[in-house]
Amino acid sequence: MRVSIVGSGYVGTTTAACFADLGHDIVNVDIDQDIVDAINAGQSPIHEPGLDDLLDEHGSDALTATTDYADVRETDVTFLALPTPSRDDGSIDTSIIEAATETLGATLADKDDEHVVVTKSTVIPTTTTDTLAPILEDASRKTLGEDLHVAMNPEFLREGTAVEDFQHPDKLVFGTQDDTALDTLYDVFAPLIEQTDAPVVETDIAEAEMIKYANNAFLASKVSLINDLGNICKEFGVDAYEVADAIGLDDRIGERFLRSGVGWGGSCFPKDVNAIIAAAKNKGYTPALLEAAVAVNDTQPxxxxxxxNDYVDVAGERVAVLGLAFKPGTDDVRNSRAIEVIEGLQNRDATIVGYDPVATENMRERFPDIKYTSSAAAALKDAVGAVIVTDWDEFATLDEEFTTMREPVVVDGRRSITPTPDITYEGLTW
Ligand SMILES: NC(=O)c1ccc[n+]([C@@H]2O[C@H](COP(=O)([O-])OP(=O)(O)OC[C@H]3O[C@@H](n4cnc5c(N)ncnc54)[C@H](O)[C@@H]3O)[C@@H](O)[C@H]2O)c1
Ligand SMILES: O=c1ccn([C@@H]2O[C@H](COP(=O)(O)OP(=O)(O)O[C@H]3O[C@H](CO)[C@@H](O)[C@H](O)[C@H]3O)[C@@H](O)[C@H]2O)c(=O)[nH]1
Incomplete structure (x- = not known):
């Protein structure tokens, strides 16, 4: 099929490369020329395992990128993978997706055939039907349900494992209000459904939009619950990881997303939990449990x-921050817990030395004035304390490096390292 994807960030690029790999012809539209150039050169604009290989294989062949919306007219269906960031009050800002939708609609005005537009961005229930569809109808001068069709297909990939998640989905959700849109989604995903037997949830558009928020709110709350319990464990000298391993054996709880520590960050959990809280409040309902999940998360750093602080006064002293990305496997620092940790250390006048295998340059944009090193060993040397914020595998192999610290105090926010007798070690919840 001929498929276009508007927006080529984490979701758009991964989806484009994976769709191309399924055998479709893909046009990726983005306003950022550097991103477009990278994709056409067969290179990934983001750090995401497996993406370079797919782009190397399909970039500028089955997958082309462009800044020109006109190429969308040559396709049958367009996926919107545009940012839906938070406003200050937590609600989502739909201005970017609305502007892109208007440009898309105006472009489709010059297309004779019918077209299907699918929201892949995370949006509050009814956004697709009540906000985006009218913009598309006005700008394209097409008629919804006749020569214009809308759908919602939420994305569940995780950064760091995005390609793997796309290729092995737990479920596919098709939110539609007419058969043309539903049939089109089946056509696009047919090769994947055949390969994986992934269950397809057919539903209305608003339900599809809510499923995405419910999924993220549930997972974020699960982590906050294990953090809340982990904080209690710490008070009693109990190991929260042993407790989690045991309760995870109960099928009703499940073993995944029970890693307690410094909390959840990233471009999705904080944004989406706050957005659904704001949307609920706007309707007159205050979701107490979700507010508590945010509150617990805020206290962990x-x-x-x-x-x-129980061991060292960090004022004027060198402190190593190991891990800057919001999770391992990505260079994304959006809402990383490392931001709160660095700000907290700055408030205590520490001299901060950060290290991350891939996210340093992104964090340097946020904190240009702290020091960065090119290895964990260099960050640890002469430090009076170290905090572990991201669970990169390479931190598990650190050993002798800790002995080069002036005071070998290590506070582990991710259960990343095995303590040795040479260091003073504290786990956040164990
Ligand atoms: N990042 C994730 O892991 C993830 C997973 C599931 C869902 N989502 C949701 O998917 C959506 C996109 O997220 P993302 O992380 O890929 O965003 P992103 O910021 O990484 O990428 C968005 C892209 O859109 C481009 N863009 C902005 N305005 C444009 C316009 N008018 N026309 C064309 N391109 C434009 C930007 O240049 C950028 O490359 C969000 O709603 C997010 O909540 C994200
Ligand atoms: O047991 C756990 C699991 C995760 N985290 C933290 O939670 C955050 C989010 O992790 P993860 O969910 O693995 O990464 P994301 O890429 O943010 O993926 C989430 O957000 C995406 C965007 O909406 C969704 O598509 C995914 O399904 C959803 O898992 C990270 O800071 C993790 O360190 C924990 O602290 N403990």
């Missing part, structure tokens, strides 16, 4: 720094 502070608890990490308080533990460090």
């Amino acid at each position: 502070q608890r990490l720094l308080d533990l460090l």
Whole structure:
């Protein structure tokens, strides 16, 4: 099929490369010329395992990128993979997706055939039908349900494992309001459904939009619950990881997303939990449990720094921050817990030395004035304390490096390292 994807960030590029790999002809539209050039050169604009190989194979062949929306007219269906960021009050800002939708609609005005537009961005229930569809109808001068069709297909990929998640989905959700859109989604995903037997959830558009928020709100709350319990464990000298391993054996709980520590970050959980809270409040309902999940998450970085403070006064002293990305496997620092940790250390006048295998340049944009090193060993040397914020595998192999610290105090926010007798070690929840 001929498929276009508007927006070529984490979701758009991964989806484009994976669709091309399924045998479709893909046009990726983005306003950023550097991203477009990278894709056409067969290179990934983001750090995402497996994506370079797919782009190397399909870039500028089955997959082309462009800044020109006109190429969309040559395709049958367009997926919108545009940002839906938070406003200050937590609600989503739909201005970017609305503007792109208007440009798309105006472009489709010059297309004779019918067209299907699918929202892949995370949007509050009814956004597709009540906000985006009218914009498309006006700008394209097409008629919804006749020569214009809308759908919602939420994305569940995780950064760091995005390609793997796309290729082995737990489920596909098709939110539609007419058969043309539903049939089109089946046509696009047919090769994947055949390969994986992934269950397809057919539903209305608003349900599809809500499923995405419910999924993320549930997972974020699960992590906050294990963090809340983990904080209690710490008070009693109990190992929260042993407790989690045991409760995870109960099928009703499940073993995944029970890693307690410094909390959840990233471009999705914080944004989406706050957005659905704001949307619920706007309707007159206050979701107490979700508010508590955010509150617990907000306290974890502070608890990490308080533990460090129990051993060393960091004012004027060198402190190593190991891990800057919001999770391993990605260079994304959006809402990384490392941001709160660095700000907390700055408030305590520490001299901060950050290290991350791939996210340094992105964090340097946020904190240009702290020091960065090209290895964990270099960050640890002469430090009076170290905090572990991201669970990169390479931190598990650190050993002798800790002995080069001036005071070998290590506070682990991710259960990343095995303590040795040479260091003073504190786990956040164990
Ligand atoms: N990142 C994830 O892991 C993930 C997973 C599932 C869902 N989502 C959702 O998917 C959506 C996109 O997220 P993302 O992380 O890929 O965003 P992103 O910021 O990485 O990428 C968005 C892209 O859109 C481009 N863009 C902005 N305005 C444009 C316009 N008018 N026309 C064309 N391109 C334009 C930007 O240049 C950028 O490359 C969001 O709603 C997000 O919540 C993200
Ligand atoms: O047991 C756990 C699991 C995760 N995390 C943290 O939670 C955050 C999010 O992790 P993860 O969910 O693996 O990464 P994301 O890429 O943010 O993926 C989430 O957000 C995406 C965007 O909506 C969804 O598509 C995914 O399904 C959803 O898992 C990270 O800071 C993790 O360190 C924990 O602290 N403990």
